[in-house]
Amino acid sequence: MTGTASRTAVEAVRAAFHRMTEVRAGRDGLNCVLWSDEELALQGAATVDNSGVTGPLAGVPYVAKDNIATLGLPTTCASRILEGYVSPYEATVVTRLREAGAVLVAKTNCDEFAMGSSNENSAYGPARNPHDPTRVPGGSSGGSAAAVAAGITRIALGSETGGSVRQPAAYCGVVGVKPTYGRVSRYGLVAFASSLDQVGAFGATVDDAAAVMEVIAGCDPRDSTTSDREVPRYRESARESLEGLVIGRPREYFPDSLEPRLARLCDRALEAMRARGATVREISLPHTDLAIPVYYIIAPAEASSNLARFDGVRYGLRVEGDGLRGMYEATRSRGFGPEVTRRILLGTYVLSAGYYDAYYRKAQEVRTLIARDFHETFEDGVHVIFTPTAPTPAFPLGAKTDPYEMYLNDIFTATANLAGVPAMSVPIGRIDGLPVGGQLIARHFDERTMFRAAYALERELGAEAHR
């Protein structure tokens, strides 16, 4: 992380806005930025310059996904139902970054309410991949990943429910971190599926992402799911060797059908970590193939409950209808897009009388088996698991029209959310010029070991990680 040792916060923010213009970050271009206010950002930057705040994030501009509450800029979750909504309070992660001297410059595009794997479900149109604007940047935090990949900022905030930071990080060739469930406060993160959601960090490099994590991690009295465990200094692992580290290679993530070039890039990444002292062990996570059915029962079920709050009464869109119920129905039908509607229906169905046991309860039980796979693997002496982040590089806009085919994009990432373990994506090379990522998964609250492996992998691959 370079911080602003060589320039003021004001200069850094001006450069970020210059870059937004240069890469056409708005609707007519990458569409990765939904809301920005240069004057407001410059005020924030001037405050940092006058405050004497120091540290790796002092004066560093950043962007945040549009489902994270911020003061001054709208928080719409890329949904019509929250069009124009400006939060009256800010998320704890935003407060912590501000206190560390980081300056928010924009809110980024995403799938509506974070439901999607391509950013195509945004009410404001899809963000585009800076490496090939005819392709998706991934999702749901696609705008944040694209903003970092396009060089607008070096760091960004996103959110994860089933892979929404790691998959776009892989597609855009940047680093993306999903922390352990409970490691980072969700106060001010608009809820999607509360047993899965986490705020995540993007970085142009491993060190950028680690610097963000050091600031945002830790207990928050406003989020009762946060842990009060000490937050390690992740960046101290930057120069450590991998001697003694055991890396698990789960066979279920490397099926015969895996794109051969992706398999080769993964082998190269494993070889790179071996060269730094790690041992690689073949392992099995036998319930992996059940993760998508489990995830797409539990997440919509929780979403159907969480999104009940959008009813036209207290904030957001209201569409008048016939009486109170008519108003609810008109508001929600006009305000939610097709994928959100589909998931609310699916979630309501699996929770409804007669289907709860067959779907929701069963999914919770199988979730236990998936979490147990990870627990037993780590108990067996494996420190970090390595897999591809996504089965393919970024796909063309509009290429996937079947909902379940889209859901399969989360096949390698949803398991970590279901188990609550930390995971991150690191660039490991390209296929036909498009970035692909390798995923590192660690045991609960052991982000430090995960970063240790990521730093070593990044250093050993060097420029090869981006070609």
Added chain:
Amino acid sequence: MAVTRDDVLHVAALARLALDEARVPALVQELNGILSHMDVLRKVDTEGVMGTAGVGDAAAPLRPDAVAQIPLRRPRADLAPAWRDGFFLVPRLATHDAAGGEEDDA
């Protein structure tokens, strides 16, 4: 366990969603398509397995049991679609209309 048109309309009513009539057949098909992939779970032996409702730290800390007001930068009245005298305004309940109440739609 096929989803029917009536099922879709039933859950839409539960979820307070008014569906466009033309969209219903496609939704029936989509939900059946998605749920057919979930059937694999029925074959998994989960006898004696406790369901996982959450994956948080078992030792999550407790804060003091005190009410702490979170200061808002904007008043609720600014956010509300309709507001009067410190209250959110909603359309009149149909049951009140039936009881012959005023026709004030506020």
